[in-house]
Amino acid sequence: MNISVLGPGCKNCHTLKDHTQKALQALGRTEQVESITDPVKIAGHGVMRTPALMVNGQVVSMGRVLAPQSIVEILKQHAD
């Protein structure tokens, strides 16, 4: 899985990345979470609300700091 957190680097973005890493741990997966901080690239993915979470190139959440459990559910759906 290719997982990225989109956001210019404010507190919410860091929290979301943190929660995503926790979710990955809970699932026993070893993927790294990529941070996309360039605002131009963020807009290029169609995101106007940060932080956003992207799994395999698909934006799954915008403008929300999801709880680790919610991310676990999302990741389960996208796991290959």
Next chain:
Amino acid sequence: MQNTKARNTSHDPFPWALTLTGLTVWTLLYRSLLPFWDQVIYGVLHQSENTPLGRGVHFFFYDTSKILLLLTGMIFTVSVIRSFFTIEKTRLVLGGKRQGTGNLLAALLGVLTPFCSCSAVPVFIGFVSSGIPLGVTLSFLIASPMVNEVAVVMLYGMFGMNTALLYVLMGLTLAMLAGWVLGKMRLERHIEGFVLQAQLGKLLEEEKPSWKERYELAASETGSMVIKILPYLLIGIGLGAALHGWVPADLIVRYAGNESFSSVLMAVLIGVPLYSNAAGILPLIEVLYHKGLPMGTLLSFMMAVVALSLPELVLLRRVLKPPLLFAFVLVVTGGILITGLIFNALL
């Protein structure tokens, strides 16, 4: 997320019982605040209403609890209202609008649309590349940080309803006019080229949240916001209380208390490079107010701090070339200056 998928959206009754209970509890609490602190401070603690200490302590506890309660109610209500607005819908609404009505609508939606200032650049690209006029986009970006519920509640709690309403009105007018003027200046060629060519990815279609989800989201929003604001509030009201009885009010009035153009200009020039939010700046405003500075000067200082900041300008430089950025700063600063002078004349 996926639990929303299976939901039957046609059956989502409004939570009347919860809403009415909440409203009743809130009103009862609000009504009993003054008698409660009167009883505790003048009755149980035997402080006198006629000493500076008694008045100061009473002011601190009563005002803190009053503003906290107001903030909780207001942030919750605004969060629920905002759950009906998204930046994507706002973009659709503004899409067909021209200068003029577009600026008015953008300023209003800037207040209602949930928006984090760290997303300013993605929003700018998203708006401009989808054909929303530059001036309309800028009206949105100016209104959003300036007119917000925290500023309004704290102004109301500290200075009363008139000041709060006037601030909202002035903030909206400023955002509308500044965007309109900038739009008239035909500065589109000073937008960085890639913005207009930006290919927007497919926007995510989101499910409509249920009432339960709106309330839950609003509750968590309220909790985190109040915790964030609390330290500023305590410091601000603490200083206000200290000044309440002890500091001779007309000490500084003689020096900084004039309502002239130069004093407002000074306040704005100091305010622009500062970076803070309404909650951070209002305690300072309250202290300076008690020291006798005129309200118009103070409100334009506050507007300058929240509407323009160096970190924001550095971010906006990614999409705006220097001439446009310069015009933006100039028009907004000028607008704040005029607003401050009008405030001074009215208040």
